[in-house]
Structures are given as structure tokens and as C-alpha cells.
Amino acid sequence: MIARLSITTLTLSRGERTLFRDLSLTLAAGEAVALTGANGAGKTTLLRAIAGFVRPEAGAIAFTAADGAELDPAEARGRGLHMLGHLEGLKGARTARDELGFQARWLGGEAIDEAVSVMGLKPLLDLEVRKLSAGQRRRLALARLIAAPRPLWLLDEPLSPLDIRWREAAGEVMRRHLEGGGLILAAVHDPLPIPTRSLDLGAGR
């Protein structure tokens, strides 16, 4: 599975506007990179390009296995990548249990009980998602990363709605993920509670 993410001379545009040119980045197993930059600098677009939703103007995004073999991008994205954006993909009318169950199993995971206990979701499971607060919804969304183990995590402002206690808990989850050979690329404004390299996309517009 994915052990290295290589981005070489990547140029991304949104409509007519070029967000950045010639960005290169290598992320190896066990590493985390915090993506910083002003609003509109292209953090989210970069994450979406890695997930395969945005076609790069130029440059390449490659996923490499532990033995050095390059992975088929569609295969790597479909089995080795978690994307957690501003929109959490949760249906308001369904219960937290239904939604976590679907998301985890769809993404190939069965460790739902563990995810529930780590993210403290037990009392929330029978509530409809629309009744949860922003922080509770985020914990529910983070739970799928634990329930379905995939190596590369693309996180967009993962901690912003969380309170201090759950920020620490989420930091602990990320630390364990890195120790297990995971990779994290996170767009952030506040520093993550784990050691990271930093990549600044600049001032934006």
C-alpha cells in the first residue's frame, strides 16, 4: 500500500486563476506535513488534486509502495487514501451509527467499536446526525479514519471545530497513525499537536 507520496512540479488552477506553480513535495511513511497559507492559496485544491478530484494543469502526483513500485493511481486512491474535508459526507436524517457503519464498511474497515471508543461516540450513536454539534460531527467523521485503516490521510482543517480535550485525542490518533507507518497531509491554520514539517503555499489573494 501507499508508503510514499511524490508531488513533482505541480501547477494547479481554479478556473482562469493559477493557484501555484511548480510545487514539489515528498511525503514518506511516518511523516506529517502541515500545509499552511492564506485563504485562497490553494490548500484545499491541492488536497483535492491528490485525491484525484481536480486535474492538475501540469506536473505529476505519484503513489509509491513500500517496495518502491509505483501504484496505479485509481487503485491507490480507492484503497489507500482518506480525505476529510469541510464537508463530512454525513447524512443529517440518518443516525450516527448508520452513517459511521456505512462509511467505515464502504471504505473497507471493520474496526467500528474501536473507533467509537477512541472518539467517545457511544452516547451519540443513536442520535440523528443533524442533532450533533459541529465538533461532534467532526469526531464522527474522524472515526471513519480509525475504523477503516488506510495509510494516507488528507485532512482539511481537521481540528478546527474540536474542543481542547478532543484536539488532544485527535492528536494522539494521528501520532499512532504515524507510528504505524501512516502519512498525513493536513491543511491547517493552527499548528497540529504532532511534530510536522511545514509547507507554506504563500499569500494567496
Add this chain to the structure above:
Amino acid sequence: MSAVGVLFRRELALAWGGGGGPLLACGFFACLTTIVPLAAGGDLATLRPVAAGIAWLALALASLLSLERLFERDLEDGALDLLALGPLPLEAVVGIKALAQWLATGLPLALAAPVAALALGQAPELAMLTALAALIGGLGFAFTGALGAALALGAKRGGLLIAIVVLPLFIPPVVFGAGALTRAAEGLSPWPAMALLTAYALFAAVIAPPAGAAAIRGAQG
């Protein structure tokens, strides 16, 4: 459980949950077929020759109802990204969603269709054939409808756009389906028309997944 089963069960739960879409489609279908005798006069001699045609028109319109939400709700809340990052290609996701749409909306409508046709004066012995034709036609409606829903993704007033994209594609199944029943009512064999109806439904089932997946990728970018 396999990814196919996981997604299929979720789609069925979404279709039935939150307002019961299939019941809504059946209610709409019943309203339409009730209005026709009121508008055209309740004389069975007038209604009987057009019963099959009216039932099929109502079927086509009722099949449009829940299409707007099919992909749009998943785009709005970000679940479409999640579906794209699953183990199955987007083409399969579109196919599974269309099949679930068929089971959730097409099947109840196929059960309601003979009753409606009967109320419009169709001969009772055609009930089985009406249900079978509506079931096969419903497969065509579900797949062409899914394609239309994917093409209208992200557009303002998408529901109206879907109707305009999809209704012309509904013409062949309406022609074949209503034609089969009219021929049967005249004592001719319905099976040539049924074969064409089945061929159209299978054609839609082959074309819609890749075309719909391409439209979704465009909407996500």
C-alpha cells in the same frame, strides 16, 4: 459484507427514509391517473383506447420525482467524494445507485401500474403484462434518469433541468411499453414491442454508468 452490498443497502435506506420517496412516487402516479378521467370524461369508451398510453405517461413522470436527490444530496454534503474514494469505480457506484432507484421506485410503480390501467378501463387479463412492462420500462427509466441526474449535478434548479434532459430519453420506453399493451389489447402479440423495450432498458444500463461517472467527475473538479 461486500462493498456492493454496503452501498446498495445504504441507497435503499436513503430512498425509503426521510419522507418515503417510493410512496411519494406512487401517490403522484395515483393522482395523475385520477385526474385524467376527470379532465377527459369518465366514459370508459373514451378512456379504454388510451389507457395504456396514459398509464405510461404517468409512469414516466412519476419516475422523475426522486431523481433530483439521487446524486445532488451526496454532492451537497460531501458524500460523493467518499463514494469516489471507495473500492469500486464511480461507474459501478452509478450503476448500483440506478439499480437501487429501480428497486425503490420502479418496483412499487410497476405494482401500482396494473391497478391504474384497470381503473382507466384496461382489460383485467392484461394486468400481468402491464406490471412486467412497467418493471422493464422502470429499469430503463432508472438508468436514463441516473444519467440525467448526473448531468444536472451542480446546476441551479437541477430538478427542472433533469426533467428536460431525461424526458426525451423516456420517449422510446414509453412508445415500446404502451405499444406492447395496445397490441395485446387488440389481440396481437406484445412480445416484439416487449423485446424492444427490454433492449432499450439494457442499452440504458450499459450507457448510463460510464456517462454518468464522467459527468460526476466533471462536477467534482
